[in-house]
Amino acid sequence: xxxxxLCHASEDKPLARQIATLxxxxxxxxxxxxxxxxxxxSIRQTIDAGIKACTHFVVLLTSASVTKPWVQFELDAGxxxxxxxxxxxxxxxAAGLSPRDMPRTLAGLHAPEIVDVVRDLPAVIADMxxxxxxxxxxxxxxxxxxxxxxxxxGLSPAAFAIAAQxxxxxxxxxxxDPQIAARELAVEGGIPDDALVEALDELEGAGLVxxxxxxxxxxxxxxxxxxxxxxxxxxxxxxxPWDPRGDARVVAAALVNAHGGHASSPEVSAxxxxxxxxxxxxxxxxxxxxxxDTGNEVHAEWEHVSLRSNARTKAFIxxx
Numbered sequence: 001x002x003x004x005x006l007c008h009a010s011e012d013k014p015l016a017r018q019i020a021t022l023x024x025x026x027x028x029x030x031x032x033x034x035x036x037x038x039x040x041x042s043i044r045q046t047i048d049a050g051i052k053a054c055t056h057f058v059v060l061l062t063s064a065s066v067t068k069p070w071v072q073f074e075l076d077a078g079x080x081x082x083x084x085x086x087x088x089x090x091x092x093x094a095a096g097l098s099p100r101d102m103p104r105t106l107a108g109l110h111a112p113e114i115v116d117v118v119r120d121l122p123a124v125i126a127d128m129x130x131x132x133x134x135x136x137x138x139x140x141x142x143x144x145x146x147x148x149x150x151x152x153x154g155l156s157p158a159a160f161a162i163a164a165q166x167x168x169x170x171x172x173x174x175x176x177d178p179q180i181a182a183r184e185l186a187v188e189g190g191i192p193d194d195a196l197v198e199a200l201d202e203l204e205g206a207g208l209v210x211x212x213x214x215x216x217x218x219x220x221x222x223x224x225x226x227x228x229x230x231x232x233x234x235x236x237x238x239x240x241p242w243d244p245r246g247d248a249r250v251v252a253a254a255l256v257n258a259h260g261g262h263a264s265s266p267e268v269s270a271x272x273x274x275x276x277x278x279x280x281x282x283x284x285x286x287x288x289x290x291x292x293d294t295g296n297e298v299h300a301e302w303e304h305v306s307l308r309s310n311a312r313t314k315a316f317i318x319x320x
Contacts (some may be wrong), residue, residue, distance in 0.1 A: 247282035293314035
């Protein structure tokens with residue numbers, strides 16, 4: 001706990017009393033001569049003991065105190081303790097005292113001006129307790145936080161940050177789910193505009209998004225970007241609690257074991273306890289690898305409504 005020695009001139013006693021009262025109210029034990037020097041006490045020895053015991057030597061600088069030999073005498077002892085790392089020096093400037101009028105020994109120290117004691121002293125007390133006035137640190141931008149995963153994915157950090165937003169916000173992992181404005185992607189990922197242009201071009205070139213042909217900075221304000229099914233196949237293993245590659249093998253095995261080697265996506269998904277969001281990327285892998293056959297049905301939730309095993313299904317299970 002902080003212990004303060006309050007050095008001041010007798011002319012500044014009213015202000016010193018106010019400061020000492022607020023210090024004590026905040027749990028800061030404070031040496032003030034009129035409170036700590038009792039009848040019959042040695043003034044010099046009591047003051048010496050107060051200075052030696054303090055963790056914070058507080059000197060009240062006013063137009064009166066900077067000219068007082070006794071204040072300078074006590075300040076010399078406070079500076080000696082500061083140089084020996086026994087106490088900290090807390091110079092406080094009364095209203096109207098210019099930093100240019102401070103003693104030379106304190107010229108390099110921050111000395112806050114105390115205009116309104118009730119308003120200005122809490123910051124000093126917070127410094128005594130080592131309480132930072134900085135706002136709490138937030139998480140780093142997505143583009144920075146996911147650097148390692150981006151490396152594993154083969155994408156640049158900015159492209160990975162954008163792709164991850166689609167993967168995390170998608171409902172069913174289908175084409176165009178979701179559609180996100182380019183400006184929103186930049187803000188959410190903490191990505192500068194020029195890096196955003198390059199990242200979107202990278203994703204479009206990899207076949208992971210559509211809607212960004214010949215993108216340039218002026219088009220960002222109105223651009224809407226859409227993911228392709230390939231994005232979820234590529235990114236889910238980095239940002240979701242499953243891996244579509246392993247899931248595809250599980251789905252293939254379920255089809256082989258199904259009656260007639262045929263089942264609907266809702267049926268297989270329900271049996272596995274998966275949502276369409278997890279199931280669709282696995283089905284996309286199987287269809288892309290031609291490890292299953294699919295019908296032509298169209299559904300808002302399922303990428304492929306019906307699936308049937310074929311001659312390549314067992315080979316896929318074996319080799320995947």
